[in-house]
Amino acid sequence: MGIKKKERSRNLAAGRPPTLQRPKSISRKATKALINSHHILGKRKAQALAKGNHAEVAAINAEISALGGLERYQQASLQGQRIDRGGDSSRVLMEWLNPVQSMLKDLPNGPLRMLEVGALSTTNQCSKSGVFAMHRIDLNSQGEGILQQDFMERPLPKDDSERIDIISLSLVLNFVPDAHVRGRMLQRTLEFLKEPNRHANPELNEFFPSLFLVLPAPCVTNSRYMDETRLEAIMVALGYVKVKSKMTQRLVYYLWAKKTAACDTAFAKTQVRTGTARNNFSIVLRV
Ligand SMILES: C[S@@+](CC[C@H](N)C(=O)[O-])C[C@H]1O[C@@H](n2cnc3c(N)ncnc32)[C@H](O)[C@@H]1O
Incomplete structure (x- = not known):
């Protein structure tokens, strides 16, 4: 009886489409580091693209691929959605x-x-x-x-x-x-x-x-x-x-x-805080 049950669950798992398989678990620290690396590379790539520096873009793309590409980043993000890590937003x-x-x-x-x-x-x-x-x-x-x-x-x-x-x-x-x-x-x-x-x-x-x-x-x-x-x-x-x-x-x-129509106010990248240990997240609105 027990053997049959075991076999049944193994077969079910084997038949599961790859997209529904749980990503291999990685530690919280490693998840965070991987996500951060992707964000930094994404930023550098946007800067290289803006400068038209194709060689640098290719080098950054290679670095992104070496980290497992967008696929690996998404798996790391899915880890963050696990119940024991706060659940999905x-x-x-x-x-x-x-x-x-x-x-x-x-x-x-x-x-x-x-x-x-x-x-x-x-x-x-x-x-x-x-x-x-x-x-x-x-x-x-x-x-x-x-x-x-x-x-x-x-x-x-x-x-x-x-x-x-x-x-x-x-x-x-x-x-x-x-x-x-x-x-x-x-x-x-x-x-x-x-x-x-x-x-x-x-x-x-x-x-x-x-x-x-x-x-x-x-x-x-x-x-x-x-x-x-x-x-x-x-x-x-x-x-x-x-x-x-x-x-x-x-x-x-x-x-x-x-609630209302948008108004014609532009928002540039303006400093709101000083200090060294800060990040540079900003949103720029053009009208
Ligand atoms: C960190 S994951 C967030 C996943 C999920 N929404 C969550 O809350 O955990 C960011 C996802 O946004 C997707 N994304 C970023 N820009 C996008 C765009 N312009 N259109 C569609 N998806 C985008 C990326 O491909 C990536 O899978």
Whole structure:
């Protein structure tokens, strides 16, 4: 009996598609180091590209490949989503949406549409909740249910049926190496979201249409060019209002509701803090 059981589970595992296999576990320290190395190489590559230095770009690409490429980076990121390492970030979003979850299950025009940019899994909390029609994209799809697509190249919605109720940018903006592209990415979210105040229920209008944004906490707590005040000023200029926020030692989470049209305010890379042990995370907005 026992032998049969063992065989059955081995067979199941053997038949599992490779994309659904758990990545080999690496230590927290090694995960962090690998992710940091990728971010540094990404930044250097963006600088080399801006200078038109093709030899340097090729050298950096080789370094990225030697680290296992985007694939290995994504595996390291998935490690960070493990329950014992804090769980996936959409858990926080679903907690925030608790007061309206029952309403979301029974909407007259069907489920709200969620676009998850930088999706690594189809089984995180927002997917499992069953309250959203999920649309997942990533530069490098990890498998079925995730479309391989660059958000910056995603075709714009033709009509309201293609517009989105909530976009998730969880640990994506910090992955983008260029501050101008980060700004454009935030501006671009507006082009995909539905118009505000479309629901009969005011509680739903409070939460949607919206952007769920997650960043490593040091992007706002320890950057020379970014703090909470500046991030909020940028988001308000885009027409967003902060509905929820939460900071842990590692991450900062926000839910921003789209409320008004964006205004013509530009944000340059301006120093907001001094000090040597700081990072250079910034977002530049051009109008
Ligand atoms: C650190 S992982 C974040 C994964 C997951 N969202 C999380 O919260 O753990 C960043 C992911 O964003 C993806 N990404 C970065 N820029 C993107 C873009 N322009 N369009 C689509 N995906 C993008 C990368 O390919 C990578 O898989």
